[in-house]
Amino acid sequence: MRKAINIFWVLILLGMCDACKRTLKIADYVRYVNGKENGLLKKVEVDGFEYSVQYKPYDYIILMENKGSMMSENTGKRKAELAGTAWFNISIKRNDNTTTLLRYGLSSLDQYNTRLDYYLNKAQNDIWLLYGKDTIHPASYLFENNYNLTPQETMVVGFYLPKGDNCPKEKMQLSYNDQVFKNGIIKVTYAEKILDNIPDLTY
């Protein structure tokens, strides 16, 4: 009987450890999200190009929007707005950082304009997300035009989650079919475990 009670308590303790999520302060939280080892930032290298896909939890988005602060009055409202969506940054650059993607390997202004037009207006058609078993297409897309000031170009892409999920809970696989540099389909996978392990933010 005593043995059974001991086992029961051990199981209860294990359950409690599993249930309580890690909490991090702002700086550590940002470091966690940006750290490749934590699985929220994925990098794929193909033929001298580096594709980085950053999954952005809601708290991270709000932190970035409020310049690292969660004290804004609108934080709760913003969180409610973001509920039911999943957001990613897809960044592309040359490995050697020599030139911006918009100018890489071009020989005329026409080619530059075609490429810019692709990233501004068409690239969203080449991005999709496999959420669980559902394939979903972007609900929101923005190309951050940095006017050739940095070698890295970034696409911000957002999806509405199916099945009324409040936040991403199932395995996600983001795909981007690179039409410009003919590098094929870039895929990154976020396992459920990675999403479960995202710590809570304390401030």
Next chain:
Amino acid sequence: MMQKNERRLLLYCLAMCVVTGVIVTWLINSQPKRIAVVDAVKLFDGYNMKNELEELAKRQLQAESKQIDSIGNALEMAKVVHTDEEGIKRLSYSYDYMKSKLQKDYEQSNHDINEKVWKRLNPLLQDYGKKKHLHLIIGANGMGSVLYNDDYFDLTNEVIKYVNTRYAEGN
């Protein structure tokens, strides 16, 4: 007549020879494979990215093909009802143009898929070779480069599994 001790020594030597033989054979067979044969066609066809790119290209080409069918139908109708010659000429020109465009697009898409797939497969094969400490990976493609290989050296299925896992996980 052999003495008892001599017989024992002879038996002992024979036993040692057998044991040495078994150990040498085991050592030779347990050496890691340093050469692998991969069926390049099977690998290409088994790579998931190739199939996904083909599916995407198929949608585009099917849309073009439907347009050609519509123009073809309109042309047939125009010929039957004998509308103006100029209209028939224009439809005929459009029909021929679209047909040749479809052919070109089909060839271009095949070329692009080939290029994209090998661009991804080549570094993955290099990684695989390094990981498995292989000195050589021979690509068999049914064109006579490899005339025969048994299953021992054929790692095609293992390589397909490896490249597809890397592709799904992000590379």
